[in-house]
Amino acid sequence: MSIGVYQPMAQSLLLAEAEQGGVAKLGINVPSLVAQVLNFTILLILLYLFAYKPITRMLDKRSEKIRESMEQAEKMKQQTIQAEEQIKAQLETARKEGQALIAQASQMGDKLKEEARKEARQEAEGLVARARSDIQRERDDAADALRREFADLAIRAAEKVISQSLDKESHRRLIDEVLTQAKTAKG
Amino acid sequence: MRKLGCSPLLLGLGIVIVLLLGISFINGAIGSKFVEVEAFKFLRVSQPHVSLATEPIIPLFGDHDANPLFSASITNTILAAWITIVVLVALFVLGTRKMKLVPKGLQNFAEFIVEALLNLVEGVAGKKNGRRFFPVIATIFLFVLFNAYLALFPGFGAITLREGVETKELLRAANTDINLPLALALVSFAFVEYWGATSVGFLRYLGKFFAFRNLLRGKPMGLIDVFVGLLELISELVRIVSFTFRLFGNMTAGEILFLIVFFLWAWGTALGVYGLEMLVGIVQALIFSLLTLVFAVVAVASHGHGEEGKEH
Numbered sequence: 156m157s158i159g160v161y162q163p164m165a166q167s168l169l170l171a172e173a174e175q176g177g178v179a180k181l182g183i184n185v186p187s188l189v190a191q192v193l194n195f196t197i198l199l200i201l202l203y204l205f206a207y208k209p210i211t212r213m214l215d216k217r218s219e220k221i222r223e224s225m226e227q228a229e230k231m232k233q234q235t236i237q238a239e240e241q242i243k244a245q246l247e248t249a250r251k252e253g254q255a256l257i258a259q260a261s262q263m264g265d266k267l268k269e270e271a272r273k274e275a276r277q278e279a280e281g282l283v284a285r286a287r288s289d290i291q292r293e294r295d296d297a298a299d300a301l302r303r304e305f306a307d308l309a310i311r312a313a314e315k316v317i318s319q320s321l322d323k324e325s326h327r328r329l330i331d332e333v334l335t336q337a338k339t340a341k342g
Numbered sequence: 343m344r345k346l347g348c349s350p351l352l353l354g355l356g357i358v359i360v361l362l363l364g365i366s367f368i369n370g371a372i373g374s375k376f377v378e379v380e381a382f383k384f385l386r387v388s389q390p391h392v393s394l395a396t397e398p399i400i401p402l403f404g405d406h407d408a409n410p411l412f413s414a415s416i417t418n419t420i421l422a423a424w425i426t427i428v429v430l431v432a433l434f435v436l437g438t439r440k441m442k443l444v445p446k447g448l449q450n451f452a453e454f455i456v457e458a459l460l461n462l463v464e465g466v467a468g469k470k471n472g473r474r475f476f477p478v479i480a481t482i483f484l485f486v487l488f489n490a491y492l493a494l495f496p497g498f499g500a501i502t503l504r505e506g507v508e509t510k511e512l513l514r515a516a517n518t519d520i521n522l523p524l525a526l527a528l529v530s531f532a533f534v535e536y537w538g539a540t541s542v543g544f545l546r547y548l549g550k551f552f553a554f555r556n557l558l559r560g561k562p563m564g565l566i567d568v569f570v571g572l573l574e575l576i577s578e579l580v581r582i583v584s585f586t587f588r589l590f591g592n593m594t595a596g597e598i599l600f601l602i603v604f605f606l607w608a609w610g611t612a613l614g615v616y617g618l619e620m621l622v623g624i625v626q627a628l629i630f631s632l633l634t635l636v637f638a639v640v641a642v643a644s645h646g647h648g649e650e651g652k653e654h
Contacts, residue, residue: 202484
């Protein structure tokens, strides 16, 4: 690694530079340059066709879709809120109707109950009255039957008295006795 | 220490790394001055041979030695550029083959790249102009980036062709051939001028550089306009040179740095340089594409102020 080794090389480099000029030393070469411009152009076209165009289209499509779906979601939200309000209103009316119905029904029930009670009372009263009249009649019948029996009894007693030939006094007393007896039995 | 002892895997890895560092140091240019180990000699990295010009692989016409400027051949950098093109196109063809609204796998990756670039370009140039500039800007970015990164793949420069005593690499990082940065710079220049001319009108755009209008109307102060126009013209043309040498210089310097570092101490320092080169690759791709974008934005901006001045 001595400097001596490099001296001829450096000299030749200088010579080459003098002969060919600095541009050639850098390696500038016209066909290469044209080739690289073509390379770039080809790459530009290929990437445009295979990368930029489809991908930017896809990106646009996606952002459009996202925008759309967000709008959709917003709309849906609005609709949901509306629907909720509607449902709430409907529920409210239904509740009111139900309450009215219940009130009506209970009123009607009260009325029915009242009517039933009245009817029952009337019927009971009728029954009681009939029973009383029945009892009255039966008692009257019984009283009649008793009186008839007493009369028979009195007649028989009289027959007996007559057969024993009682005096007038005791006759009367007997009859009276029988009559009072009958009366107390009746009373 | 206790933790290291508990993990045999980590310990083994550490030993391997230390061994690799040691062996590569012994075989490097620095280490071999201290110790010579015959057994490892086959691992020695040969002295780097740096050539700024690329090497022709398949000559087409013209003698390369006699006429280096016009002789045509398929060089190793053109091959590398083709590989880059094939890789890029394959990536996007596979990624966009069956496009779905809900992306998956490779489509996701392809979309991520395009979307990130598109957002960048639209952020700088606005929606309408961004869509117009985007294909060129993105292609510059991807081409430069993939040229740089593919060259970092292990084995990329390892295939050599032997020609007598000389060997030449079959593939060489495309960015390190000055023709590619120059081609990109020319393309960038051409597109910027085209966009500028179509946006503000061809004659008006030319009037920016050749501002003779006020001078012809007999206003002596029009000389300033002429001078400013010339300055604009020169700066426009100088961009080609600066674009070219920025990319070419950075990439070539990286390649040379690699060669030297591998020659000196193959393992110890190369890893750091590797990381650095990854960074340089993306930075250069960003610089090239974003500068083109900024120049394009400046070019399409209507020169309202200048027009007003001329109307008075």
